[in-house]
Amino acid sequence: MTASPPPTPPFRDPRLPFAKRVDDLLSRLTRDEKVSFLHQFAPAVERLGVAAFRTGQEALHGVAWMGPATVFPQAVGLGATWNPELVRRVGEAVSREVRAMRARDERVGLNVWSPTVNLLRHPLWGRNEEGYSEDPLLTSAIATAYTRGLRGDHPVYWRTAPVLKHWLAHNNETGRDVTSSSVRPRVLHEYDLRAFRATVEAGAVAGVMPAYNLVNGRPNHVSPHLREHLRTWTDQELLVCSDAGAPSNLVDSEHYFDTHEEATAAALVAGVDSFTDHGTDGSPIAARVRGALERGLLSEADVDTAVRRQLSVRFRLGEFDPDDDPHAHSGAFDTPEHRELAREAAEQAVVLLRNDGVLPLAPDTRLAVVGLLADECKLDWYSGTLIHRSTPLEALYERFGAERVRFAEGVDRVRLRTSAGTFLHVPPAPEAPDPARGAQGALDPALLAGRTDLPPLTTDAVGTEFALVDWGDGVLTLRAPDGRYLAVAEDGYVRASADQPGGWVVQETFRLERRGEHGTGHLLRHLGTGRPVSVAADGVKVAARTAETTEPAETAEMPVTAGTAGTAETAEVFEVVVAEHGTDAVRRAAADADVVLVVAGNDPHIRGRETEDRTTLRLPTHQERLLEAARAANPRTVLVLVSAYPYAFAPGRLAAALWTAHGGQAAGTALARVLAGDVAPAGRLPQTWYADDADLPDLLDYDVIGGRQTYRYFEGTPLFPFGHGLSYVPFGYADLVTAVADGALHVFFTLTNAGDTTADEVAQLYTRAVEPSVPRPRRELLAHRRVTLAPGETRRLEFAVPLRAFAFWDVARGDWRLEPGRYDVLVGASSEDVRLRATVTLDGEPAAPRPVLRRGLSAADFDEHGGAALVDRTKAAGDAVTPASGGTAELLYRACDFVTGVRTVRLELAGGAGTVELSAGGARATVESPGTPGPYDYTTVEAPLPVAGGTHDLRVTLRGPLRLAHVGFSG
Structure with missing residues (x-):
């Protein structure tokens, strides 16, 4: 008899819902197999026919790091189009290229880590290019469009699975893995969460990536906001992928946990499902998870939850239904349409x-x-x-x-003369094929600066004339006549080898450091290694380590092997001879x-x-x-x-x-x-x-409301305002009509092309609360539309804005509240170029006093502050308040309802010793905080505070390195 084929396991049955198939596959995996899935590079399970899977394919404005691809404008440029439909088409093109490249190279992943949703709060942020806008509404509109393009429009299967970066309140590279963003509740809800929320709710997002930084003293990789907010916005399983190396940072740089087992367990429980750490080697993460399981810090159910989320994404990508996946053969690469779209x-x-x-x-x-x-x-x-x-x-x-x-x-054209009177010289390169160029002639960035097949620089009597480019702060590049930049490879030699500056540690930048107050000589310091250049018989190289050539703290150390290590060369002193x-x-x-x-x-x-x-x-x-x-x-x-x-x-x-x-x-x-x-x-x-550096807040001041940041709050005169942009064509705005109906404000107006050529205009709708009870934006974008009009054409535009868009986060009630009153409706060509205006009166919920007797006050729910910083109440959840830098903090809680009066105040305090001064309704109290063994060891301190009945503002002053978590009252 012929044996019957084995039955098809349910996880292979496309007729079943994904959830049942995921559960079936999960039940067939051993514990060790499930643990191995938690690393970025999940191995194959051959006995089940399950392939290896990799989270993470960079695709911010085209497929990155995988060789030739269509390169679209940077993300901030896509944001500048103010055109979600265009950006959706860009996302679709990128996802098609991902699929096409995946078909010929299995290293290309379908889980794409894009787009970046971080708000461009501060223009000095080094990664400004990666974000879309400083405004949460515009950011979410562009991000939603890009993710829809990346996802595809099939109702079941996704072309790629987008992961949003970087959760949350991340706008600084300086100390990015150890600095904490102090984000009070109003800023959290009205600003930072808002950009992510609308994009997640749109349904085209597979997950998010936490950022390196801490928020209110707690690393993002153990943030309760993943559970309390992110996962409540959608019914879909969301995959949370760690940023590279961030799981280890929890112990190694942040010192937030004592052991990696504790840190890994905390991150997994908080909601991190895939750990990007130790490159392609998943064994350290697997060992940490097993250790956490053995210590009882994790349960197997915790592991199952994370693996289920990952499998959910893999099923949506069609991995287990190759015959039914509509995107399996939908890839397109470098097509005429993609080239045209890049130009558009x-x-x-x-x-x-x-x-x-x-x-x-x-x-x-x-x-x-x-x-x-x-x-x-x-x-x-x-x-x-x-x-x-x-x-x-x-x-x-x-x-x-x-x-x-x-x-x-x-550029300045220079030659560099040595102390011996010779000049730096670029020897001719061999005519052998260039290994940095692939079959299509495109450069592989990984091979540029690291090339060792070219001869190093030497010296001769004439020398080479270099193009010296000063990029500011004395940071230089030197380019040879053939267009190649000077760079240093791992062997320490200087070569004209790089097509462009690049790499994780840039090896093409130098600095000329004057020797002597009035001298003409300079050290040529290579910034990638931190070492000056020296001249030796076997070629030009970076000098060996000496007391003078210690590595700069801000750069990674580059290995220096044969030719430099252990040698006794001294740094060369060069004279810069300017030819032009x-x-x-x-x-x-x-x-x-x-x-x-x-x-x-x-x-x-x-x-x-x-x-x-x-x-x-x-x-x-x-x-x-x-x-x-x-x-x-x-x-x-x-x-x-x-x-x-x-x-x-x-x-x-x-x-x-x-x-x-x-x-x-x-x-x-x-x-x-x-x-x-x-x-x-x-x-x-x-x-x-902004017009000047003096207009900028401190890079680490994340309080956009208190710091009066971005167009929403900035009260100075900008160089150019948010939304600004001129045209060669005049446009007319007219006939503004507003109406409130069906839970929305409807705004109508006409837009006319008054020129003689077809052109686009970006019509923008803003609002402003006329008499707000709390600080509100001086301008807030409600809607926008990019419109193409022929010469003389007039079009009637309508915006329907849900009334909830006018609400703010009311800290007194811990929820959104639409304040009744008058609101300006502003229509125009930028946040300051207002062409039409009207005022509407909206119904809402009036303010209510804080019920402080019933639930007390969470210290973080202040209305205004001065000098305060938010910190973690515990490692798992909650916020507390402390004076920034251990100084003094002033807190104001408005309209506290003391009902018939109170006699006693109770403070939950931790941290160092200090004092708390309170005043309300004419009553005052000073409370000494005794200090506690640790920052999470709270003690309750009581003091008399006889406040008469009624509603009063409460003012609290904190002095010293203490933490205030809660204020309670009793009669």
Whole structure:
């Protein structure tokens, strides 16, 4: 007899619901197999035919780190389009490329770690390029669109599974794994959670990634907000993936837990389901989980919960239904449609900041194109490798003709003379095939700076003339005549080997350090290793470690092997011999041009990137000099900023100014078409551009309300306001009508193209509470729409805004409340360019006194504060308040209802010794906090506080390193 085939296990049956199939597969896994699934690289289970699975494929603006791919504008550039439908199409294109690349390379993952939803609260944040906007509504609109594109529109199966980054309140690279963001309840609900919530509720999100930082003293990887908020927003299983190395940080850098078993258990219980740690080696995480199970810190049910969430995502991706997966053969790579979409996105991202009529450029304009970014198409840390490339210069040559365009990069041309009188020299490279280039000729970033097949620099009597580029704060790159940058590989030798600066630790940056107060000599310090350059018989290299060449604390140590370690070379002292100043070349090019285009900005790997915040809004000094040289030679100077973040400059001295984020493969073409008027600019600023560093809060001040931050609260005069962007075409706004019906405010108005060309306008709707009882935004975006209108066309627009959008988080009741009263309705072209206005009166819930006798006061629920910081009440949940830096904190709790009066106040205190002063209704008390053994060892201290009946404000002053968690009263 022929044996019957084994029955198909239920987890392989596509007729069953995913939940039943997940439960069946989970029941078949051994404990060790389930534990192994908790690492980013989950191994295969061959006995069940279950393949290996990897969480995490970077896809922020194209498929990253996996070789050639379509490169779209940076995320902040996509935010500048204010166009969710365009961004949805970008997400769809990226997901199709993920699928196409996965079909030929199993290393490409379908669980994509994108988009970044962190709000662009502070413009000096090094990762500004990764976010969409400083506004939660705009951010969530763009993020929702991108995730919908990534997910696909099939009702069952997902093309890719997006994970949002980085949960929560994360806007600093300085000390990012040890600093704590102090976020009070109103800021938490009205600002930081809000951007994530709308995107999760839209249903196209597979999960989130916690950020490295702490919030209110507690690491995000053990945050109760994952359970209390995130998982309540959807019925779908959400997969929480840790950031790289963050699980180990809980012990190693944050010292939040004593052992890795405790830390891993706490993170798993809090809601982390996949641990990204120790690269591809899952054994340390598995050992920690097993140790936690043995110690009773975890149950197998805790492990099952996390594995179930991961399996849920894998089923949705069609892994177990290859014959039914509609996306299995839907991949598309570098198609004409994707190329066109990259160009369209880059064009829509261009923001015209100022224009006195010099733009658009006439066809016969004689142009001078100058600046460090004029002939560059820069990538960032999360870019794919370029298949196509366009620079502003190349595109302007093509659009206006090479004979009408004169170019000057504006770099200083220098030679470096040694103390022996010779010069640094780049020897000729061998003609062997370039190993850094793949089959399609695209560069593999991982091989650039690390190449050791090229000869190191030497010295000779003539030397090589280098392009010295100063990126600010003395950070330099040196480029050889063949276009390659000087870099240092792991063997310590200096070579002209890098196509562009890049890498996790950038190996292409240097600093010239003057020797002696009035000397002409300089050390050339390599910033990747922190060591100065030396000259030896076998070539130019970084010097061996000495007392003078200790590693910089802010950079990772690069291994130094043969040729440097143990040698006795001393640092070389160089004389910088300038062959040409960049400003001279700029003046010559600008003098006889009709218009000068100064293309300035940043390299996304230098002075402002992941691991490094910026220090100033100003342009680097060298670029300021180039801009001034151009303007002095020719008043018809246009600044074209290509940057990952805002800058401060003097727009009034320029004929025009534009900004675009690094625009990917079509950046140059898009800029040229906008400058020439082929496309009318309609990008809008997704964040406030401040006029001066003095306008900025401290980088670690996360209280956007108290610190009056972002356009919502900033009371100064910005350089350019949120939502700003000009056009070549005038638009008219008219006929505003408002109505409240069906739980929404309906706003109607007409928009007219009053020009003679088709163009886009971004109509924006804001509100302002006229007489709020608590601090409210001076402007708050309610809705927006990017509209294309033909010449003379008029369109009637309608926005329907749910009335809940007018609510604020009422700390007295711990919930949202719509305050009754008058609200301004503001329609216009930016947050400050208001064209139409009306006032509506909304019904709502009046304020009620705080019932302090019934439930007391959570210390964190203050209305206003000065000098306070929020910290963790316990390691698992809750907040307490302490004076920042152990000084003094002032807390105000408004409208406390003491009913018929109280006699005693009870304080829950922990931490160091100090005093608490309280006053309400004329009564005062001073309470001495005795201090407790640890920050979580709370004690209750009572003191007399005879407050008469009625409603009174309560003021509390904290002095010393104590923690106040709760205030209670008794009669």
